[in-house]
Amino acid sequence: MIIVDAMTNMHVQSRTCPLCEAMCGINVTVENDRVVNIRPNKDNVWSRGHICPKGTTLGELHEDPDRLRTPMVRIGGEWQSASWEGAFEHLAELAEGVRSRHGPNAFAAYGGNMGGKDSALSRYSGLMLGTSGIRQIFSSSTVDNHPKNLAAILMFGHEWKIPIPDIDNTELYLIFGGNPAASGGSIFAHPDVMGRIRDIRARGGKVIVIDPVRTKTAKAADQWIGLRPGTDAALMLAIAHVLFERDAVRLRHLDGLVNGIDALREVAARFTPERAAAFCGIDADVITKLADQWINTDRAAIYGRIGTCTQAFGTLASWMVDVLAILTGNLDRIGGSMWARPVAPLVEMLATLPKEMPVVMGKSRVRGVPAVLGQFPASCMAEEIATPGEGQIKGLVTFAANPVLSAPDPAKLSAALPLLECMVSLDNYLNETTRHAHVILPSPSLLESPFYDMWSWVFCLTSGGQYAPPLFDMGDRPEPWRVFARVGAIVGGNPDADLDALDDNYFRGLATKVSVDPDVAIEALPNRGQERILDLAIRAGPFGDRFGAVAGGLTLADFRAAPNGLIVSPAIPRAQEGFPTASGKIEIAPDLILADIPRLEEEMAKPPVQLVLVSRRHIRSMNSWMHNVDSLVRGKDRCTLHMHPDDAAQRGIEEGDRVAVSSQSGDIVVPVEISDAIRAGVVSMPHGWGHEDPLTRLSVAHAHAGANTNLLSPGTLVDAPSGNAVLNGIPVSVVLAGTQAATARVIA
Ligand SMILES: Nc1nc2c(c(=O)[nH]1)N[C@H]1C(S)=C(S)[C@@H](COP(=O)(O)OP(=O)(O)OC[C@H]3O[C@@H](n4cnc5c(=O)[nH]c(N)nc54)[C@H](O)[C@@H]3O)O[C@H]1N2
Numbered sequence: 001m002i003i004v005d006a007m008t009n010m011h012v013q014s015r016t017c018p019l020c021e022a023m024c025g026i027n028v029t030v031e032n033d034r035v036v037n038i039r040p041n042k043d044n045v046w047s048r049g050h051i052c053p054k055g056t057t058l059g060e061l062h063e064d065p066d067r068l069r070t071p072m073v074r075i076g077g078e079w080q081s082a083s084w085e086g087a088f089e090h091l092a093e094l095a096e097g098v099r100s101r102h103g104p105n106a107f108a109a110y111g112g113n114m115g116g117k118d119s120a121l122s123r124y125s126g127l128m129l130g131t132s133g134i135r136q137i138f139s140s141s142t143v144d145n146h147p148k149n150l151a152a153i154l155m156f157g158h159e160w161k162i163p164i165p166d167i168d169n170t171e172l173y174l175i176f177g178g179n180p181a182a183s184g185g186s187i188f189a190h191p192d193v194m195g196r197i198r199d200i201r202a203r204g205g206k207v208i209v210i211d212p213v214r215t216k217t218a219k220a221a222d223q224w225i226g227l228r229p230g231t232d233a234a235l236m237l238a239i240a241h242v243l244f245e246r247d248a249v250r251l252r253h254l255d256g257l258v259n260g261i262d263a264l265r266e267v268a269a270r271f272t273p274e275r276a277a278a279f280c281g282i283d284a285d286v287i288t289k290l291a292d293q294w295i296n297t298d299r300a301a302i303y304g305r306i307g308t309c310t311q312a313f314g315t316l317a318s319w320m321v322d323v324l325a326i327l328t329g330n331l332d333r334i335g336g337s338m339w340a341r342p343v344a345p346l347v348e349m350l351a352t353l354p355k356e357m358p359v360v361m362g363k364s365r366v367r368g369v370p371a372v373l374g375q376f377p378a379s380c381m382a383e384e385i386a387t388p389g390e391g392q393i394k395g396l397v398t399f400a401a402n403p404v405l406s407a408p409d410p411a412k413l414s415a416a417l418p419l420l421e422c423m424v425s426l427d428n429y430l431n432e433t434t435r436h437a438h439v440i441l442p443s444p445s446l447l448e449s450p451f452y453d454m455w456s457w458v459f460c461l462t463s464g465g466q467y468a469p470p471l472f473d474m475g476d477r478p479e480p481w482r483v484f485a486r487v488g489a490i491v492g493g494n495p496d497a498d499l500d501a502l503d504d505n506y507f508r509g510l511a512t513k514v515s516v517d518p519d520v521a522i523e524a525l526p527n528r529g530q531e532r533i534l535d536l537a538i539r540a541g542p543f544g545d546r547f548g549a550v551a552g553g554l555t556l557a558d559f560r561a562a563p564n565g566l567i568v569s570p571a572i573p574r575a576q577e578g579f580p581t582a583s584g585k586i587e588i589a590p591d592l593i594l595a596d597i598p599r600l601e602e603e604m605a606k607p608p609v610q611l612v613l614v615s616r617r618h619i620r621s622m623n624s625w626m627h628n629v630d631s632l633v634r635g636k637d638r639c640t641l642h643m644h645p646d647d648a649a650q651r652g653i654e655e656g657d658r659v660a661v662s663s664q665s666g667d668i669v670v671p672v673e674i675s676d677a678i679r680a681g682v683v684s685m686p687h688g689w690g691h692e693d694p695l696t697r698l699s700v701a702h703a704h705a706g707a708n709t710n711l712l713s714p715g716t717l718v719d720a721p722s723g724n725a726v727l728n729g730i731p732v733s734v735v736l737a738g739t740q741a742a743t744a745r746v747i748a
């Protein structure tokens, strides 16, 4: 922290914006305990002054009068502010009721996206889940990245061993289903993706975007391939087909390290460019040209993101992204895709799946679907709460999640949540989900927390880090890790557990996981809490001091002394380290994935659906939870349906008309924006809106409510192997609102 002026009590702190994976360095100026302004930090060694409009709103979030600062307890329909002790006691009473009436297995947990960014939640979810004994686990992973995790564990042996595109050194950047112009990049941390896209082109390289929508990213690229939603796997299999046919497969240094090439060749043989093209809604020629371009380019970086995950063939598409990197000799290679070497490898300590646990396990009680990587599909939760019988969910812990807006079938979930006998939410807002809780326990604001983005650096090919202590004092509230740990203990039936002992024990377990003697670790780091886990990760990581064993190795102290961050190393090839698969090699054709090919082929045989819905992001939104920031929601309504002019004309729809959009699961009414930057037959909606519920406390968001697009996402639509929600390619119909057809559908 730099003190600028002691007389006016003004100071500036350098931090990392925690809101997305771009990890922009910011300077926060505070005067008399209020944020005066937030500016990009040009001296931040990582982001060098890059920022977006959300980054400057952390002060507004901190000062938001709707942000919860004390625990809240709901008695009947009335919310009351409570003391921490009072809230814990109330929770313990309700939890004990559930345990005594329904047994210890009646509890479930749902973790959300900000759980990765909240310093305490991200590091202590293992402790909370362990002490609570919760087995039914749900999270935003199954409305996001589960297919990528499944492909990664089956191919490379670890669910987070996900290849990242090296766009700083590539000649050809292929983006399937990602729009970094809006999202900032995802499962791929880079400070300025759009700037780098310009650089690739400036040095003579090419950028190709494969997306049903001609997004801002596509507009900045050399080529846009506007395929039909849900067809990426077929397109990529056809590219593999061409590579095999041209005898152009080149494994380079991975030769001898890859199992299953023959099985893959057999599958790819069936996917001719002509056959795939008909399904993808593009010319066969586009596919062969793309394959040839890849063959003739030395270094190509392929990247697939949420458009390739939250679709009907998410696992197949995610798998093929990595398959093509391997077949073209671009995996584990500079300018291709590489594995990160995070300074503080959180995921190695917190791998969600214990080694001995099978990847696919058990069956959900109601729908009979397996837990994949320890998690049931998010869309199962409502039916598990609502359906009576042995094993019914009666108690729920949510943390940093808003599934009523973010998950499929929200009407079912909103109807089910009131049936719970004990629901506790760790969240900073009384929102569409937490309003159903009995107890809400707020986390500190993002500026009251210490921050080192352990999560995003995991997806970054530059090894580095930045640490900032809390900017504001948390007052006399309990340390956030104690709150989370105590929730776990209460749910686990041990409300008076010794939290210090729990933490020491947990910390010892983490040390063991990263091959550090727990006695050595605990002696060196006696101060409990989230910082010591960070310090352990840094010390045990690839650049760490290993508690004195590596001279000059890093510790947290090095980051405390470097407010502009530290860059330690670029990425290096890692295949020679081996793979934690059973064979020790890359499995390019896992049985579980190949078993899904017939489902794809069945779909290819069907006639295409007339109109399908996809999702889109906007730079000024963050999923569902930043619409309470006035400066971000002011201006033009963003919760609109985008539609191609031909589709609009066919339906007599004009710019600005209100339309009724219907799917198998529900209906919404929204204004339309007509644009040719979308494929005909495809419409798009943003998610995270629908803030009309009067029982929330989100005054700004409420005034800009919009509609919840996930009412249109049927919970039964999942990517079969992973259980991930299908949020793109949903069959819909669109008619002018208020017409007879619309009224009939909305009433039905
Ligand atoms: N401003 C902002 N930034 C965010 C977020 C946010 O809400 N707002 N959310 C954060 C989170 S949680 C995530 S996971 C990331 C996501 O980051 P991205 O993956 O970049 O997300 P989107 O911008 O939604 O881009 C997805 C693209 O996939 C396309 N698409 C849809 N269906 C298909 C398909 O079948 N095939 C192909 N090839 N493309 C398809 C869509 O048209 C869209 O352009 O963003 C993060 N960053």
Ligand SMILES: Nc1nc2c(c(=O)[nH]1)N[C@H]1C(S)=C(S)[C@@H](COP(=O)(O)OP(=O)(O)OC[C@H]3O[C@@H](n4cnc5c(=O)[nH]c(N)nc54)[C@H](O)[C@@H]3O)O[C@H]1N2
Pocket: 111, 112, 113, 114, 115, 117, 118, 121, 140, 143, 144, 306, 310, 399, 400, 401, 402, 403, 405, 406, 407, 426, 427, 428, 429, 431, 442, 443, 444, 445, 446, 615, 616, 622, 623, 624, 625, 686, 687, 688, 709, 710, 713, 727
């Ligand atoms: N149709 C459609 N639906 C989608 C998507 C899509 O593209 N299309 N994208 C999906 C994706 S990728 C994701 S990741 C999910 C996100 O799904 P969720 O994680 O369920 O939703 P968020 O809106 O990110 O909710 C974050 C919650 O965390 C709270 N919060 C914010 N900061 C903190 C903090 O520091 N501590 C605590 N304890 N709480 C905090 C907020 O108040 C909010 O309740 O949405 C998914 N839903």
Ligand code: SF4
Pocket: 017, 018, 019, 020, 021, 022, 023, 024, 050, 051, 052, 053, 054, 055, 056, 184
């Ligand atoms: S791009 Fe992401 S990290 Fe950077 S300021 Fe915006 S939200 Fe924050």
Ligand SMILES: [Mo]
Pocket: 113, 144
């Ligand atoms: Mo996400």
